[in-house]
Amino acid sequence: MTKRNGSKLISRRRLLTTASAGAVLAASPFRINLLQAQEATIKVGFPVPLTGPYGTEAQDQVRAAQVAIEEFNEGGGLNGRKAELLVRDDKLNPGEAATRTLELIEKEKVNFVVGSLSAAVQLAVNNITKERKVIFNSISQSDTINEASDFSRYTFHEALNPHLTAGAVGRYAFPKFGKKVAFLTADYAYGHEMVRGFQAAGKAFGVETLVDIRHPLGMTDFSALLPRIQALKPDILCISNFGRDQQIALKQATDFGMKKSMKIVAPVLLYTGRVAAGAQAFDGVIGGTSYYWGIEDKIASAKAFNDRFRKMHSGKVPSDYGALGYGGVRTLLEGAKAAGSLDPDKVIEAVEALKYDYYKGPQYYRKCDHQSVQSVLIIESKATPQKGDADVFNVIETEAPNDANLRSCEALGHKA
Amino acid sequence: MNEVSQTLTQPGTAQTNWFEFAKRHRSLLASIFVLVFPLIMPFTALAVNILIYGLYALGFNLLFGYLGLLSFGHAALFGTGAYLAGIAIVHFALPWYAAIAIGVLGGVVMAAAIGGLAIRTRGIYFAMVTMALSQCVYYLFYQAVDWTGGENGLRGINVRDINIFGLKFDFIDPMTRYYVVAAFVILAFFVLSRILASPFGAVIEAVRENEARARASGYNVMLTRLVTFILSGAFCGLAGALAALHLSIVPIEIMHYETSGMAVMMSLLGGMGTFFGPFVGAAVYLLLENLVSLWTVHWQLIVGAIFVICVLFFPAGIWGTILKRMKQ
Numbered sequence: 001m002t003k004r005n006g007s008k009l010i011s012r013r014r015l016l017t018t019a020s021a022g023a024v025l026a027a028s029p030f031r032i033n034l035l036q037a038q039e040a041t042i043k044v045g046f047p048v049p050l051t052g053p054y055g056t057e058a059q060d061q062v063r064a065a066q067v068a069i070e071e072f073n074e075g076g077g078l079n080g081r082k083a084e085l086l087v088r089d090d091k092l093n094p095g096e097a098a099t100r101t102l103e104l105i106e107k108e109k110v111n112f113v114v115g116s117l118s119a120a121v122q123l124a125v126n127n128i129t130k131e132r133k134v135i136f137n138s139i140s141q142s143d144t145i146n147e148a149s150d151f152s153r154y155t156f157h158e159a160l161n162p163h164l165t166a167g168a169v170g171r172y173a174f175p176k177f178g179k180k181v182a183f184l185t186a187d188y189a190y191g192h193e194m195v196r197g198f199q200a201a202g203k204a205f206g207v208e209t210l211v212d213i214r215h216p217l218g219m220t221d222f223s224a225l226l227p228r229i230q231a232l233k234p235d236i237l238c239i240s241n242f243g244r245d246q247q248i249a250l251k252q253a254t255d256f257g258m259k260k261s262m263k264i265v266a267p268v269l270l271y272t273g274r275v276a277a278g279a280q281a282f283d284g285v286i287g288g289t290s291y292y293w294g295i296e297d298k299i300a301s302a303k304a305f306n307d308r309f310r311k312m313h314s315g316k317v318p319s320d321y322g323a324l325g326y327g328g329v330r331t332l333l334e335g336a337k338a339a340g341s342l343d344p345d346k347v348i349e350a351v352e353a354l355k356y357d358y359y360k361g362p363q364y365y366r367k368c369d370h371q372s373v374q375s376v377l378i379i380e381s382k383a384t385p386q387k388g389d390a391d392v393f394n395v396i397e398t399e400a401p402n403d404a405n406l407r408s409c410e411a412l413g414h415k416a
Numbered sequence: 417m418n419e420v421s422q423t424l425t426q427p428g429t430a431q432t433n434w435f436e437f438a439k440r441h442r443s444l445l446a447s448i449f450v451l452v453f454p455l456i457m458p459f460t461a462l463a464v465n466i467l468i469y470g471l472y473a474l475g476f477n478l479l480f481g482y483l484g485l486l487s488f489g490h491a492a493l494f495g496t497g498a499y500l501a502g503i504a505i506v507h508f509a510l511p512w513y514a515a516i517a518i519g520v521l522g523g524v525v526m527a528a529a530i531g532g533l534a535i536r537t538r539g540i541y542f543a544m545v546t547m548a549l550s551q552c553v554y555y556l557f558y559q560a561v562d563w564t565g566g567e568n569g570l571r572g573i574n575v576r577d578i579n580i581f582g583l584k585f586d587f588i589d590p591m592t593r594y595y596v597v598a599a600f601v602i603l604a605f606f607v608l609s610r611i612l613a614s615p616f617g618a619v620i621e622a623v624r625e626n627e628a629r630a631r632a633s634g635y636n637v638m639l640t641r642l643v644t645f646i647l648s649g650a651f652c653g654l655a656g657a658l659a660a661l662h663l664s665i666v667p668i669e670i671m672h673y674e675t676s677g678m679a680v681m682m683s684l685l686g687g688m689g690t691f692f693g694p695f696v697g698a699a700v701y702l703l704l705e706n707l708v709s710l711w712t713v714h715w716q717l718i719v720g721a722i723f724v725i726c727v728l729f730f731p732a733g734i735w736g737t738i739l740k741r742m743k744q
Contacts, residue, residue: 099461107460123571
């Protein structure tokens, strides 16, 4: 009797464990792998920093990439072959990103890699993919990736680069607000490249650099630096930093009353940063961006993308960096479709030939460095939103896509 | 109770024999484990990383576990090995084996420099001095943009073919890469085991147990410390060089003090002062990170909780606790 009871007990326990294991499996992302583990899917590896300081942007990039995948699959895929997205957390660390990219290529046998949200990370991923002849589309800013030493024909760059972004903001701001410029710069590659972009654009206007103050990353107090800038009486203050540094610098510059005597510009104004910091700090600040959802009034492809994004993600609108996730995945999938094959060489040719307008107006990849030639939006923070909380920027000018605004192929070291 | 009395009264029982045998041939057993290891891993690149970080923690453990000095600057040794090996390939186009030799040498020289300055201090001061010095090294490599790529990291450490006695191997192939790295790790196992079993190894442990008594017995404590630090640097330099070859990049993050902390964490997790413990620690640390981060973006919360549990309930580390149980 007791034995029987015992065995019953065991079987019930086993039943419970099996059921709970099943439930865990059903709830976990592995389930998707099990269901879709067919040879035929087109795999897109997507390493982005889901955790860490740029987590908000990265998670939005994943959401946007899912939109591209779903669209592709609904459109019938590549002769019926569906696509799937394999998201990995690169933790904003180049070493981790390289390991994850190796996993994606060696184990998952991905067809394409799209992703990264830091200059160092994208260069690391690029080094891995080009050695293994896998196409990589980078969706974050870097000037170095265009240069001949890092570029390979398997490298694409859907994002803007600092030279272009800072240049566009400079070309807008210098003739309007004056020629005496001060810089407040985050002391790392992003900041340096942005300042170089501003100065390159400034040459044509005879811009004079009064000072370039560099501050370490993660600065919480700018009060020692700001009076020095104030004393020099510049016409324009260029703040070339990112994320939280940008929010704090702008807040303190506002408190110091600097906006009264000078115009503050930033190469990249982040949508998520503006939403987090509020209207006052960003009031009157001008900056550049690759995408803002508000252009949907004028651009049909933006409207279609936003609507699709809202439908899939409970009414949210895509952020600037998020939209790049969509563009980066979609160009490669459309390239595969046009080539009718997944053979990297054929896909490269097809993507090079694309003249596309997927979400922000016309774009194309320049032949020599595979940089996406695209528009840059000049935006200004709104004092009071009219259309809900997401309505934070006015697009005051759009710099049309123009090859001439990029560094020339020869300057990058490419043979013509 | 029966078992305890057995081992006490009859040291020659089968059980202790087996344990003694395992202890004597620890490097051989560890090597066999390393050879079958990739078969049970989720992907090979992770297995290679575990080997490399295991070796790094092994080198760290020589100083921490066996000599009893807590260094918070081992990232400088690891990173110097990686950067010098990378620079040898990128800027001087040297063959891969020369790059590894230069990486090891880099670790040794850096250890001699840092050790020479830090070895006079003890305890928390030693940890602080090594950490400060390693930050100096970090900025040195960060500023030398022409050599190291600075913020962007060093790229282009691309090794394609590896020739060993006329045999050609494709280093891009993940399994080949694993076994090339494994060969060096196995070599390191044997070297480390030899060091620990030597009279010098006994002196190392004597210094840890009672410095005053070791000095009174006529051993040169300072020299023992310095030599151990330099040996530790050689292992870490080798690990760094292998990391550079494996990932084909060297990010500046490799020099960050977080990397120093990783060695401490891995040693504690596996079991400080045990031969195989750091390796177990590295495996658990990296596996947890990789698997949990696949499942949720809040992986840090879960991994952190597991670490806390490990430290609370296995103060001797995972491997250390297993060894203790087996001894009983």
